[in-house]
Amino acid sequence: xxxxxxxxxxxxxxxxxxxxxxxxxxxxxxxxxxxxxxxxxxxxxxxxxxxxxxxxxxxxxxxxxxxxxxxxxxxxxxxxxxxxxxxxxxxxxxxxxxxxxxxxxxxxxxxxxxxxxxxxxxxxxxxxxxxxxxxxxxxxxxxxxxxxxxxxxxxxxxxxxxxxxxxxxxxxxxxxxxxxxxxxxxxxxxxxxxxxxxxxxxxxxxxxxxxxxxxxxxxxxxxxxxxxxxxxxxxxxxxxxxxxxxxxxxxxxxxxxxxxxxxxxxxxxxxxxxxxxxxxxxxxxxxxxxxxxxxxxxxxxxxxxxxxxxxxxxxxxxxxxxxxxxxxxxxxxxxxxxxxxxxxxxxxxxxxxxxxxxxxxxxxxxxxxxxxxxxxxxxxxxxxxxxxxxxxxxxxxxx
Amino acid sequence: xxxxxxxxxxxxxxxxxxxxxxxxxxxxxxxxxxxxxxxxxxxxxxxxxxxxxxxxxxxxxxxxxxxxxxxxxxxxxxxxxxxxxxxxxxxxxxxxxxxxxxxxxxxxxxxxxxxxxxxxxxxxxxxxxxxxxxxxxxxxxxxxxxxxxxxxxxxxxxxxxxxxxxxxxxxxxxxxxxxxxxxxxxxxxxxxxxxxxxxxxxxxxxxxxxxxxxxxxxxxxxxxxxxxxxxxxxxxxxxxxxxxxxxxxxxxxxxxxxxxxxxxxxxxxxxxxxxxxxxxxxxxxxxxxxxxxxxxxxxxxxxxxxxxxxxxxxxxxxxxxxxxxxxxxxxxxxxxxxxxxxxxxxxxxxxxxxxxxxxxxxxxxxxxxxxxxxxxxxxxxxxxxxxxxxxxxxxxxxx
Numbered sequence: 075x076x077x078x079x080x081x082x083x084x085x086x087x088x089x090x091x092x093x094x095x096x097x098x099x100x101x102x103x104x105x106x107x108x109x110x111x112x113x114x115x116x117x118x119x120x121x122x123x124x125x126x127x128x129x130x131x132x133x134x135x136x137x138x139x140x141x142x143x144x145x146x147x148x149x150x151x152x153x154x155x156x157x158x159x160x161x162x163x164x165x166x167x168x169x170x171x172x173x174x175x176x177x178x179x180x181x182x183x184x185x186x187x188x189x190x191x192x193x194x195x196x197x198x199x200x201x202x203x204x205x206x207x208x209x210x211x212x213x214x215x216x217x218x219x220x221x222x223x224x225x226x227x228x229x230x231x232x233x234x235x236x237x238x239x240x241x242x243x244x245x246x247x248x249x250x251x252x253x254x255x256x257x258x259x260x261x262x263x264x265x266x267x268x269x270x271x272x273x274x275x276x277x278x279x280x281x282x283x284x285x286x287x288x289x290x291x292x293x294x295x296x297x298x299x300x301x302x303x304x305x306x307x308x309x310x311x312x313x314x315x316x317x318x319x320x321x322x323x324x325x326x327x328x329x330x331x332x333x334x335x336x337x338x339x340x341x342x343x344x345x346x347x348x349x350x351x352x353x354x355x356x357x358x359x360x361x362x363x364x365x366x367x368x369x370x371x372x373x374x375x376x377x378x379x380x381x382x383x384x385x386x387x388x389x390x391x392x393x394x395x396x397x398x399x400x401x402x403x404x405x406x407x408x409x410x411x412x413x414x415x416x417x418x419x420x421x422x423x424x425x426x427x428x429x430x431x432x433x434x435x436x437x438x439x440x441x442x443x444x445x446x447x448x449x450x451x452x453x454x455x456x457x458x459x460x461x462x463x464x465x466x467x468x469x470x471x472x473x
Numbered sequence: 474x475x476x477x478x479x480x481x482x483x484x485x486x487x488x489x490x491x492x493x494x495x496x497x498x499x500x501x502x503x504x505x506x507x508x509x510x511x512x513x514x515x516x517x518x519x520x521x522x523x524x525x526x527x528x529x530x531x532x533x534x535x536x537x538x539x540x541x542x543x544x545x546x547x548x549x550x551x552x553x554x555x556x557x558x559x560x561x562x563x564x565x566x567x568x569x570x571x572x573x574x575x576x577x578x579x580x581x582x583x584x585x586x587x588x589x590x591x592x593x594x595x596x597x598x599x600x601x602x603x604x605x606x607x608x609x610x611x612x613x614x615x616x617x618x619x620x621x622x623x624x625x626x627x628x629x630x631x632x633x634x635x636x637x638x639x640x641x642x643x644x645x646x647x648x649x650x651x652x653x654x655x656x657x658x659x660x661x662x663x664x665x666x667x668x669x670x671x672x673x674x675x676x677x678x679x680x681x682x683x684x685x686x687x688x689x690x691x692x693x694x695x696x697x698x699x700x701x702x703x704x705x706x707x708x709x710x711x712x713x714x715x716x717x718x719x720x721x722x723x724x725x726x727x728x729x730x731x732x733x734x735x736x737x738x739x740x741x742x743x744x745x746x747x748x749x750x751x752x753x754x755x756x757x758x759x760x761x762x763x764x765x766x767x768x769x770x771x772x773x774x775x776x777x778x779x780x781x782x783x784x785x786x787x788x789x790x791x792x793x794x795x796x797x798x799x800x801x802x803x804x805x806x807x808x809x810x811x812x813x814x815x816x817x818x819x820x821x822x823x824x825x826x827x828x829x830x831x832x833x834x835x836x837x838x839x840x841x842x843x844x845x846x847x848x849x850x851x852x853x854x855x856x857x858x859x860x861x862x863x864x865x866x867x868x869x870x871x872x
């Protein structure tokens with residue numbers, strides 16, 4: 075069973091991070107919630123930037139359903155279209171040239187479902203199979219299944235998929251939960267690939283190439299930490315696919331919040347400006363900040379894991395990042411912890427008042443669990459303190 | 474076939490109203506689009522209010538997925554929850570006491586689909602039937618059908634529905650397209666009622682009672698004209714239904730734009746303030762403004778229709794409005810025009826460069842068509858001018 079947001083929210087005595095205020099003082103018996111990927115870590119970065127990203131919206135602005143009636147994606151604000159293409163050009167992580175279509179969604183969650191609709195057909199005799207290599211993002215199965223669509227159905231782990239005919243494979247790279255760089259695994263005729271590149275940004279992984287797949291998903295939440303805005307975008311090569319996605323979003327929500335789109339455009343624009351700034355007083359960019367903070371956290375986490383001997387963590391190869399112009403270590407947004415002794419990892423941590431998302435929700439065993447690395451400092455420190463207190467029999471290592 | 478938004482948007486030489494600027498100067502051969510319900514008429518009201526509804530959002534605000542982790546609807550901003558309940562209390566159009574649940578959605582479009590999910594069950598042997606009395610809102614059939622759900626299916630006109638077992642009936646009141654005040658028509662055991670009260674506001678109809686149905690849908694778009702914000706809300710009595718709706722919104726978009734929610738809260742708050750203002754310099758409220766403008770438009774439209782003898786319009790009974798404290802005439806957001814001579818009404822108007830939404834999309838005949846009454850003045854004036862030029866054989870009347 076997938077641990078839903080609302081379940082995570084209602085965890086007893088859970089400390090909430092609103093992203094607005096720092097959490098209430100943490101006491102020794104507070105439950106800390108690391109099951110969610112709420113990117114509250116970024117709050118401090120945006121605070122440092124002061125008024126540069128402040129949005130002012132008059133009461134008579136952004137009132138029409140339409141954003142750009144001449145555009146195939148008629149609800150996409152031209153400002154966001156421009157800011158998205160520019161940022162990808164500046165970062166070099168994806169091709170977003172003018173011959174690609176940008177489709178905006180209420181988070182990439184809505185766009186994932188728009189793609190299931192766009193890549194399936196009511197004329198097929200049976201629903202198209204949707205697969206992803208385990209461990210896969212825990213929400214894919216439920217998002218695919220919950221409406222019992224006759225157009226598509228969840229078919230599980232791509233590694234064990236052996237059905238003939240058309241299928242959709244979702245490739246999440248870097249992967250959620252385990253941070254691995256991935257390619258498609260089924261590779262059969264009739265396959266349609268969806269690349270979920272939510273974490274293909276320089277703070278999480280070296281940017282090794284400009285991704286140029288048929289369909290690529292990105293989300294404001296993970297790029298900058300603005301999860302409350304619910305903005306995602308797809309870069310789509312094929313016009314018919316983009317048209318069907320737009321139809322899906324029209325039918326499911328008649329477009330996407332203009333306020334959020336405009337705010338996202340402004341914030342992405344400031345990031346691009348800062349990345350292109352080569353002046354002597356150049357500030358730390360969002361990506362430098364994120365990479366620095368996450369690297370430090372990963373280093374400290376690895377130290378604790380090595381010391382207490384109960385868990386292990388994946389190792390990631392260093393690579394040359396075209397964006398930063400140097401070799402960098404990947405520092406994924408989630409730690410994919412494995413219990414060395416085959417214990418239920420999620421349960422073990424819960425006993426120590428740490429809520430995580432267990433491996434079974436990702437299609438693998440309970441000896442794994444996923445831990446968000448994007449919490450505020452105070453919570454992350456408390457997490458390490460509690461993790462240190464868990465003592466095992468052996469010596470920790472990396473797998 | 475339902476005329477989709479994107480089709481309406483791409484109508485040749487159509488004049489677009491962005492809600493931000495006044496439309497380009499209208500030439501005599503411009504196509505004017507009255508098919509959409511884009512509420513651009515309200516733009517001038519909010520312009521008069523100046524800075525009172527201006528939103529300022531710092532770059533580090535509204536970042537978390539969570540709005541109110543202790544609330545069943547964990548993504549609902551407390552400010553919006555408060556503003557919605559207060560406005561319903563002030564206007565007296567619906568019971569929104571503290572024992573009711575408020576669920577926010579990306580427009581009431583998302584909430585309608587959340588309700589289909591919440592009121593159906595995967596344990597039933599077949600999909601639950603969804604019906605509405607014709608003429609029904611043109612998007613209901615497609616929103617119900619497009620994912621080929623195994624949970625629910627569109628079953629057409631409620632008047633001719635005769636299947637046993639559970640069903641969902643959508644009651645739109647005042648009705649879109651024809652402005653009629655409605656009650657359920659099937660009235661059989663196992664029926665679940667959804668009241669879409671998008672237009673139950675004082676500018677459109679006299680407020681005769683505080684609606685208190687199990688499930689009621691409202692939308693920011695029609696209440697105030699802010700269609701670009703994509704904010705709707707449901708008032709729900711049953712906790713289990715509200716919980717399933719929240720689950721639907723979690724799975725389809727992980728919540729709703731916080732920027733839009735906060736802006737809606739501010740604007741609804743200003744409306745409530747103005748309605749409660751009894752000072753000597755009291756400004757015209759939104760509802761007074763809307764009622765005044767729509768009444769004038771209806772009067773002018775009726776004059777043209779009576780004069781040219783080709784069409785007829787529904788008559789609406791005057792009623793006592795509890796909100797304004799006087800008898801008022803209904804002034805619906807759409808005019809439901811009927812061709813007296815059985816002509817295809819939509820085609821006839823298209824010949825005169827007026828795009829409307831024809832009767833067949835609402836489940837009735839092509840002698841009807843729906844015309845938005847919420848356009849900017851310049852477009853509405855041009856519409857009346859063109860309508861005046863259509864000459865028939867008889868004398869117009871009202872049906």
